[in-house]
Ligand SMILES: [Zn+2]
C-alpha cells in the first residue's frame with residue numbers, strides 16, 4: 001500500500017473511532033455531565049499533589065520561604081482558575097427577548113445611545129414577533145434576524161442555538177464541556193481569563209512534574225513506565241511505585257490539557273482583536289465593523305479589562321457592546337458562499 005493510501009485509511013479509521021466514541025461511548029450529553037467533574041477533580045488533585053508532594057521536595061534545599069511562596073502561588077493559580085470556571089459555568093449569555101435583557105446594557109455614554117435604540121427595538125420586536133423592517137441587520141444571509149427552529153423564537157444576528165444548553169446564545173462562541181455551559185458575549189471574558197491561568201498553571205506544573213520525575217523518580221523507574229498502561233500494570237503487580245504511577249498520569253493529563261488549551265487560547269487571541277466569535281473565525285466570516293481595537297477589547301472585558309485578571313468584575317463592569325443590534329456592524333466583509 002502507498003504511504004498516501006495508508007495515511008488516508010489511518011485518518012478514516014481515526015475519524016470512525018472518534019464518531020463511535022461521540023455517539024456511543026461519550027455522547028455530548030454525557031460529556032457535558034462528566035466534563036465539569038473531571039475538571040474539578042483534576043484541578044484539586046494537581047493543587048494538592050503540587051503543593052503537598054512536589055514543591056516541598058523540590059524547593060526545600062533553597063529554604064522554607066521559597067517553599068511557602070511556591071505553595072501560595074499554586075493555590076493563587078487554583079483560586080483564579082476556579083473563580084473564572086464558576087463564572088463560565090453560571091453566567092449565561094442566553095437570549096431572553098424581554099426588557100430584562102437590556103438592563104445589562106447600562107454602559108458608558110456612547111453605549112447609552114445603543115440602550116435607547118435597543119429598548120425601542122425590543123419593544124417593537126415583542127409586539128410583532130418578527131424583525132423590524134428598518135433594522136439594518138435584517139438584510140440577508142448570515143448577518144440577519146432569524147427564527148430559531150428549536151426554540152421557535154425570533155433571535156438577533158450572531159445569536160445561535162446550542163443543542164446541549166437547549167437555548168439560543170447571544171454572540172455564541174462555542175460550548176465548553178469542561179464547564180458544561182455555552183460561552184457567549186457575557187462569559188467570554190471569564191473563559192479567556194480561565195484559559196490564561198490554566199495555560200500558565202499547566203506550564204508551571206509541567207516543569208515541576210518533569211523536574212520531580214528527573215530528580216526523584218528517574219533512578220528508581222524503568223523507561224517504559226512513561227506509558228501509563230505499563231505503570232498501571234507494574235502498580236497492579238506490586239512492582240512499580242504508587243507515586244510514579246500518579247505522576248505519570250498527571251504528566252499525561254497536563255500534556256493533553258496543554259495541547260487542547262493552547263489551540264483554544266490562540267484562537268481567542270486571534271478572534272478578539274478581529275471582533276468575531278470562534279464560530280465566525282473558524283468559518284472564515286469577516287464583518288464590516290467600525291469599532292477600534294480598544295472598543296473590541298471592551299466589548300469582551302468591559303472597562304478596566306486588567307481587573308478581570310484579579311477578580312471577576314462582570315457585574316460591576318459589563319461588556320460594552322449591544323449584543324442584540326450590533327450598531328457598529330454594517331454587514332459582512334467576507335464569508336463563504338453559504339453564509340451570503
Ligand atoms: Zn434556539
Ligand SMILES: [Zn+2]
Pocket residue numbers: 162163164165166174175176181182183
Ligand atoms: Zn451550550
